[in-house]
Amino acid sequence: MYLLRLAWASLLNRRFTALLTLCSIALSVALLLAVERVRVEARASFAGTVSGTDLVVGARSGSVNLLLYSVFRIGNATNNIRWESFQHYAQHPQVRWAIPLSLGDSHRGYRVLGTSEAYFEHYRYGQNQALELAEGRAFAEDPFEVVLGSEVAKSLNYRLDQSLVLAHGVATISLVQHEDKPFRVVGILKPTGTPVDRTLHVPLSGIEAMHIDWQGGMPSAAQRISADQARQLALTPKAITAFLLGLNSKIATFAVQRDINQYSGEPLLAILPGVALQELWGLMSTAEQALFLISLCVVFVGLLGMLTVILASLNERRREMAILRSVGARPWHIAGLLMFESLALAALGILAGCSLVSLGIWLAQDAVQAHYGLYLPLAWPSTYELILLGTVLSAAWLMGLIPAWRAYRQSLADGLSIHS
Amino acid sequence: MQPTLELTHVQFSWPQQPELLLNIPQLQLAAGECLFLHGPSGSGKTTLLGLLSGIQKPTQGRICILGQDLSQRSAGARDHFRADHTGYIFQQFNLLPFLSVQENVELSCRFSKRRAQRAQQQHGSQGQAAKHLLQHLGLPSPLWSQRADSLSVGQQQRVAAARALIGQPELIIADEPTSALDADSRAAFLELLFSECQAVQASLLFVSHDLSLAPLFQRSLSLPELNQAHPVVGAC
Ligand SMILES: Nc1ncnc2c1ncn2[C@@H]1O[C@H](COP(=O)(O)OP(=O)(O)OP(=O)(O)O)[C@@H](O)[C@H]1O
Ligand SMILES: [Mg+2]
Numbered sequence: 001m002y003l004l005r006l007a008w009a010s011l012l013n014r015r016f017t018a019l020l021t022l023c024s025i026a027l028s029v030a031l032l033l034a035v036e037r038v039r040v041e042a043r044a045s046f047a048g049t050v051s052g053t054d055l056v057v058g059a060r061s062g063s064v065n066l067l068l069y070s071v072f073r074i075g076n077a078t079n080n081i082r083w084e085s086f087q088h089y090a091q092h093p094q095v096r097w098a099i100p101l102s103l104g105d106s107h108r109g110y111r112v113l114g115t116s117e118a119y120f121e122h123y124r125y126g127q128n129q130a131l132e133l134a135e136g137r138a139f140a141e142d143p144f145e146v147v148l149g150s151e152v153a154k155s156l157n158y159r160l161d162q163s164l165v166l167a168h169g170v171a172t173i174s175l176v177q178h179e180d181k182p183f184r185v186v187g188i189l190k191p192t193g194t195p196v197d198r199t200l201h202v203p204l205s206g207i208e209a210m211h212i213d214w215q216g217g218m219p220s221a222a223q224r225i226s227a228d229q230a231r232q233l234a235l236t237p238k239a240i241t242a243f244l245l246g247l248n249s250k251i252a253t254f255a256v257q258r259d260i261n262q263y264s265g266e267p268l269l270a271i272l273p274g275v276a277l278q279e280l281w282g283l284m285s286t287a288e289q290a291l292f293l294i295s296l297c298v299v300f301v302g303l304l305g306m307l308t309v310i311l312a313s314l315n316e317r318r319r320e321m322a323i324l325r326s327v328g329a330r331p332w333h334i335a336g337l338l339m340f341e342s343l344a345l346a347a348l349g350i351l352a353g354c355s356l357v358s359l360g361i362w363l364a365q366d367a368v369q370a371h372y373g374l375y376l377p378l379a380w381p382s383t384y385e386l387i388l389l390g391t392v393l394s395a396a397w398l399m400g401l402i403p404a405w406r407a408y409r410q411s412l413a414d415g416l417s418i419h420s
Numbered sequence: 421m422q423p424t425l426e427l428t429h430v431q432f433s434w435p436q437q438p439e440l441l442l443n444i445p446q447l448q449l450a451a452g453e454c455l456f457l458h459g460p461s462g463s464g465k466t467t468l469l470g471l472l473s474g475i476q477k478p479t480q481g482r483i484c485i486l487g488q489d490l491s492q493r494s495a496g497a498r499d500h501f502r503a504d505h506t507g508y509i510f511q512q513f514n515l516l517p518f519l520s521v522q523e524n525v526e527l528s529c530r531f532s533k534r535r536a537q538r539a540q541q542q543h544g545s546q547g548q549a550a551k552h553l554l555q556h557l558g559l560p561s562p563l564w565s566q567r568a569d570s571l572s573v574g575q576q577q578r579v580a581a582a583r584a585l586i587g588q589p590e591l592i593i594a595d596e597p598t599s600a601l602d603a604d605s606r607a608a609f610l611e612l613l614f615s616e617c618q619a620v621q622a623s624l625l626f627v628s629h630d631l632s633l634a635p636l637f638q639r640s641l642s643l644p645e646l647n648q649a650h651p652v653v654g655a656c
Pocket of ligand 1: 413414417435441459460461462463466467468629
């Protein structure tokens with residue numbers, strides 16, 4: 001016990017270099033943890049976004065592509081699918097619920113999703129959680145009602161009953177606004193940590209009404225139809241972008257998938273979101289592994305720095321060791337002092353690194369969510385992270401053996417005489 | 421009465437050096453005696469003290485301290501024996517700079533139960549024992565809690581003496597402890613050392629190349645005369 005105090009006092013005596021060493025370890029550990037945390041949370045948040053959906057159906061293209069544009073609002077659909085196809089499968093005996101998705105409009109950088117009431121009723125995210133309204137209600141009869149995702153409302157500072165204008169297309173600077181058909185905010189959703197937070201939800205009829213007087217991607221100048229006139233018209237959509245299906249039993253999934261993929265009406269693609277996600281992770285894994293390896297290397301460099309500092313201190317500490325030997329310390333006491341030193345530096349560095357990551361997440365949480373849609377929770381290290389940190393500590397311990405061994409030899413060779 | 425220290429036919433050479441550095445047929449130190457051993461630089465004084473304190477082992481011969489043959493014992497047992505029975509004073513830089521003066525004195529008790537117990541029996545606690553010695557060696561109490569490296573060299577040597585003396589070891593070994601001091605403080609230091617050694621009935625083996633100190637001791641010996649091996653001695 002006294003030995004620990006001694007080692008600690010000696011380390012404090014060299015606090016400047018010790019602190020620098022500690023900082024480099026802390027930063028490297030923070031990097032490692034951050035990379036790991038982002039990787040895991042990205043996966044969890046992606047997986048959580050589709051957790052309740054059995055099949056995603058869209059026009060035939062790549063499955064990753066379909067998953068990205070339909071559920072994650074990344075990229076654009078290559079083709080639409082016909083409303084009849086949706087209706088056909090919505091009535092399929094194995095289908096418990098079907099949610100139509102119609103994308104293509106935006107509002108100040110946020111995507112607009114045309115959908116049905118089924119979305120609020122059946123969509124599930126995370127651990128089987130349903131969408132909940134923080135304020136107001138879901139949209140109902142009127143086509144010009146909008147329900148905001150929590151982040152949209154928060155960052156644009158929108159309230160209930162406010163009216164807003166949607167833009168055609170998804171570019172941030174939209175050229176053409178649907179100015180003649182403003183939407184009224186009727187509800188604001190609670191945060192979900194999914195792309196839902198960054199989406200404006202309107203009824204399919206609203207999407208249809210907005211574009212009813214459009215021809216070839218432009219408002220037709222000849223015959224404008226006002227919002228009130230539009231309300232009177234039949235606003236059944238002709239096409240949607242994709243739809244989500246929930247099935248009565250998981251066992252039926254493959255059968256329904258095959259059925260959809262062989263649909264005679266038009267070429268459709270049905271994917272299992274979990275499988276498509278795996279495919280996506282497969283695509284990402286090289287980059288992930290590279291990043292992980294780099295951060296491991298950085299940790300190694302941090303530990304190497306520690307080793308250098310301790311080894312460099314050995315020579316100037318010969319006196320200290322001879323004194324300890326003279327009062328009866330064994331060579332292994334001396335080795336123990338150095339082991340303690342490397343372990344203490346590594347352990348403190350790891351603790352500081354963890355704090356740094358937590359601080360970083362706390363500070364950047366909102367920005368990351370706003371820019372990347374990734375919710376990074378402030379959490380205790382996971383088992384895997386603990387294993388990683390344990391490995392770092394073990395590596396530090398192994399490295400600590402080197403100066404310990406050298407000090408052991410040195411104190412044996414020096415005895416009580418110091419030739420410096 | 422049993423001698424504190426007895427060397428018979430001790431030979432020693434450093435591993436990398438083939439020729440003998442020390443070959444001492446006979447050397448004795450009686451209980452309570454203060455012996456001065458002088459020799460020029462490089463004559464092997466420090467090496468001899470290393471043997472006596474059990475850090476090194478003689479290649480030949482017997483080193484008996486308090487009747488125990490050190491050369492028969494394992495390295496660990498010798499370390500233990502040293503902690504219990506000897507106090508060591510270096511030439512200079514005796515103290516751990518990051519500990520306080522008092523903690524430096526108590527350091528000897530940390531590696532020896534026996535000396536910790538003795539200090540406790542005599543003075544109630546290790547702290548009391550340390551303070552007692554520091555006071556006797558003329559270090560004012562405001563210094564006791566200061567960092568050891570804030571003291572002057574002379575003060576540091578007295579702290580080192582206190583560390584060697586705490587817990588009443590039977591043998592005090594001093595390796596030129598006065599060489600960094602001026603003549604006045606040298607004499608004063610020696611006087612204090614003598615009286616404290618006497619107070620705890622310790623034998624003192626004091627080595628130095630400074631012959632002018634010899635008259636202050638009861639007995640003085642020359643290492644080159646004692647040593648049958650004749651190492652090449654030069655100023656370094
Ligand atoms: N730890 C060591 N390892 C190898 N050789 C050593 C070691 N210590 C001393 N020597 C050698 O032993 C010889 C005697 O050295 P030592 O330090 O014992 O002399 P000394 O009489 O104490 O000299 P000084 O008065 O300068 O302190 C020297 O030649 C030195 O090179
Ligand atoms: Mg010497």
